[in-house]
Amino acid sequence: MEAKYDFEKKFREQVLKCSRCGFCQAVCPVYGATLRPALNARGKMLLLKEVMDGTIELNDELIETLFQCTTCASCFENCPSGVEVPEIIKQVRKDMVNIGTCHPAFKGMNEVLEKHTNIYAEDEPEDFERERNKKAECVFFIGCVGAYREDESTLATLDLLDRLKVDYTLIDEVCCSGVLEDVGYEINTRLAETNIERILATGAKTVITGCPYCSRTFNEKAPYAPLKEKGVTVMHISQFLKGFDFGVRTDKRVTYHDPCDLGRHCGIYDAPRNTIRKIASDFVEMPDNRENALCCGAGGGVRGAYAKNSIAMARRRLEQAEAVGADVVLTECNSCVHNLSNAKLRKQKFKIYNTSEFINELMEENE
Amino acid sequence: MEMHGYNMPEDLYYEENHFWVKEEGDLLVMGMDDFAQTMAGEIVYVQLPDDGKKLKLGKKFAKIESGKWLGKVFAPVNGELATVNEELETNPGLINDDCYGKGWMYKIKPDDKGEMENLIHGEEAIEKWLVADIEKYAEE
Numbered sequence: 367m368e369a370k371y372d373f374e375k376k377f378r379e380q381v382l383k384c385s386r387c388g389f390c391q392a393v394c395p396v397y398g399a400t401l402r403p404a405l406n407a408r409g410k411m412l413l414l415k416e417v418m419d420g421t422i423e424l425n426d427e428l429i430e431t432l433f434q435c436t437t438c439a440s441c442f443e444n445c446p447s448g449v450e451v452p453e454i455i456k457q458v459r460k461d462m463v464n465i466g467t468c469h470p471a472f473k474g475m476n477e478v479l480e481k482h483t484n485i486y487a488e489d490e491p492e493d494f495e496r497e498r499n500k501k502a503e504c505v506f507f508i509g510c511v512g513a514y515r516e517d518e519s520t521l522a523t524l525d526l527l528d529r530l531k532v533d534y535t536l537i538d539e540v541c542c543s544g545v546l547e548d549v550g551y552e553i554n555t556r557l558a559e560t561n562i563e564r565i566l567a568t569g570a571k572t573v574i575t576g577c578p579y580c581s582r583t584f585n586e587k588a589p590y591a592p593l594k595e596k597g598v599t600v601m602h603i604s605q606f607l608k609g610f611d612f613g614v615r616t617d618k619r620v621t622y623h624d625p626c627d628l629g630r631h632c633g634i635y636d637a638p639r640n641t642i643r644k645i646a647s648d649f650v651e652m653p654d655n656r657e658n659a660l661c662c663g664a665g666g667g668v669r670g671a672y673a674k675n676s677i678a679m680a681r682r683r684l685e686q687a688e689a690v691g692a693d694v695v696l697t698e699c700n701s702c703v704h705n706l707s708n709a710k711l712r713k714q715k716f717k718i719y720n721t722s723e724f725i726n727e728l729m730e731e732n733e
Numbered sequence: 734m735e736m737h738g739y740n741m742p743e744d745l746y747y748e749e750n751h752f753w754v755k756e757e758g759d760l761l762v763m764g765m766d767d768f769a770q771t772m773a774g775e776i777v778y779v780q781l782p783d784d785g786k787k788l789k790l791g792k793k794f795a796k797i798e799s800g801k802w803l804g805k806v807f808a809p810v811n812g813e814l815a816t817v818n819e820e821l822e823t824n825p826g827l828i829n830d831d832c833y834g835k836g837w838m839y840k841i842k843p844d845d846k847g848e849m850e851n852l853i854h855g856e857e858a859i860e861k862w863l864v865a866d867i868e869k870y871a872e873e
Contacts, residue, residue, distance in 0.1 A: 471800065486803070514803070515803060670800060673775075673777035673778075673798075673799075673800055674777060677777065677778065708777075708778040708798065711822055712781055712783070712817075712819065712822060
């Protein structure tokens, strides 16, 4: 029987490789928050097998299951059969969009990015009190969440770059649109071309991103290939900061939350920790860390489409921060900061920061 | 009272971004009005700052979020935060269910209660302001 959908053409053997062992259930953040077996990777693979067998249809009834995945890759990391679940999920979402069935939040996001410059459809960006589009060695690319949801953290990061005398400029950036690839659509080439043009116009040879997902998009997605072809290197702020000494330390107990986009998806675990060890005498790991870090619940569009469950996932992560007695939770992703901050209960007295923001605060206090 | 499809009690005072205020003993109680909660849709997060936070008239002191919408909460008077509705921490949807009752957000200890008079109040003023905002958001 000829494959009906692209996910089957590309991933049929992968789907069939799932041995239904359930290792993924133990680590799936969506299952952890909902306790619904259909929502973990095993449940999703079973459903897709049924679709391939023609016993169920790929239709609106599967939206809640197949669109409720943070693409955190924790299942893939722990799968004895090596099933590439996030890639399968992203492909099946595209198949669903192709047949006209999609979560309305993601359909809306795609439409928003056809008309606006950011996923929130906000028309008045923060100016961050800095000149934009000037000639500089580096471009600092903020990202939508950093610009419109965690602007205070972004301002602190920019202050830190100033303190470190980094020659950088902001640009009139638009959404990298990488998230569209996760939720059934394609990168918006108009937005990609706008970013590329504005980055190249600055003459910068380095792009520092505040968002690990933007960094992945620039480095991995074909529409952004002209950056590499023109000799521009793109790195996340955690990579850029690894060579610096800051001359400040804190006695507070600090822990670190690995963002999925930096950790499991890029394998960057040590650079952020090395930076933290430079500034914190009392660094402790949460029980689930590095490759096994528990997802904050914000990725894969889940924060936008299933906000309650997304925040419930973040609460599970913060229970771990509480258990290790952290005063400070550091991370390297504005989406993580945003979701974890939204989830923090008043009785939890720790503070949540991007590492760059926390370093800036220490340096400010030291002046 | 029903006003152009929204429940807008005429005995409340309103901050221009659609938060209501009323007296309760020495304190002021504050919440989101029906127009705002309807426009926002399902509220998923309300920032609940620590008690004692200083509030400066017109300055942002908290955030509120629904799906893809982020709202800022501005101080309706000078004063300090006396307490917050901790129920909203785990059930922010109370704002949608009962915005003038169980969905109240903050209690404020005002420096001067007289500052309430600068808020929108009285049936005629409330209606004029509401109609203008209905038109404004219809255009957007």
